[in-house]
Amino acid sequence: MCTRVCSMCKTKKKLSEDNFHLVKGKFISACKVCRNKNKPLHAKQRRERLAALGIKEHIEQYKKHKESILAYHKQPEVVERRNNLRKAKYAENPAHYNVPKREYKQKNKERINELQREKDRRRIERLDDSYVALLIYNRLNIPIAEARKNKVLMETYRTLIKLKRLINYNNKR
Numbered sequence: 001m002c003t004r005v006c007s008m009c010k011t012k013k014k015l016s017e018d019n020f021h022l023v024k025g026k027f028i029s030a031c032k033v034c035r036n037k038n039k040p041l042h043a044k045q046r047r048e049r050l051a052a053l054g055i056k057e058h059i060e061q062y063k064k065h066k067e068s069i070l071a072y073h074k075q076p077e078v079v080e081r082r083n084n085l086r087k088a089k090y091a092e093n094p095a096h097y098n099v100p101k102r103e104y105k106q107k108n109k110e111r112i113n114e115l116q117r118e119k120d121r122r123r124i125e126r127l128d129d130s131y132v133a134l135l136i137y138n139r140l141n142i143p144i145a146e147a148r149k150n151k152v153l154m155e156t157y158r159t160l161i162k163l164k165r166l167i168n169y170n171n172k173r
């Protein structure tokens with residue numbers, strides 16, 4: 001029987017997938033028990049590293065690894081683990097999940113409205129595609145999906161709004 005001494009807890013264990021994670025065809029040096037103990041720490045370190053890099057780098061990293069991240073989360077065993085975790089969490093406190101949507105909305109009305117207002121404010125300020133397309137629909141009666149596909153129209157209309165804002169701003173002064 002092949003064994004390995006865990007690099008962290010120094011326990012001798014049978015070298016198998018029950019005891020050690022298999023990464024790219026090789027068993028890693030720390031046993032599963034030790035690795036899993038450090039899981040929250042690793043997740044925290046990763047979050048901190050990404051926070052330090054900033055949102056742009058975060059997005060870049062995601063784009064770069066998107067394929068492998070998505071492939072990972074689609075693996076049957078990963079899906080099963082995720083479902084089991086979800087079930088376990090639900091079993092812990094079913095009442096938490098059984099609040100009817102309407103009741104939740106009623107309770108958090110203020111906060112939901114506030115978030116929505118903030119979202120809209122940013123959308124309008126940045127002249128997001130969704131906002132520009134909505135204005136095109138309102139003023140020119142061109143369906144939103146159609147307007148969004150028309151890059152020239154979108155850019156022209158965006159520039160027009162910018163111009164209007166500039167004029168308003170100058171008139172107020």
Ligand SMILES: [Zn+2]
Nearest residue numbers: 006009031034
């Ligand atoms: Zn160990």
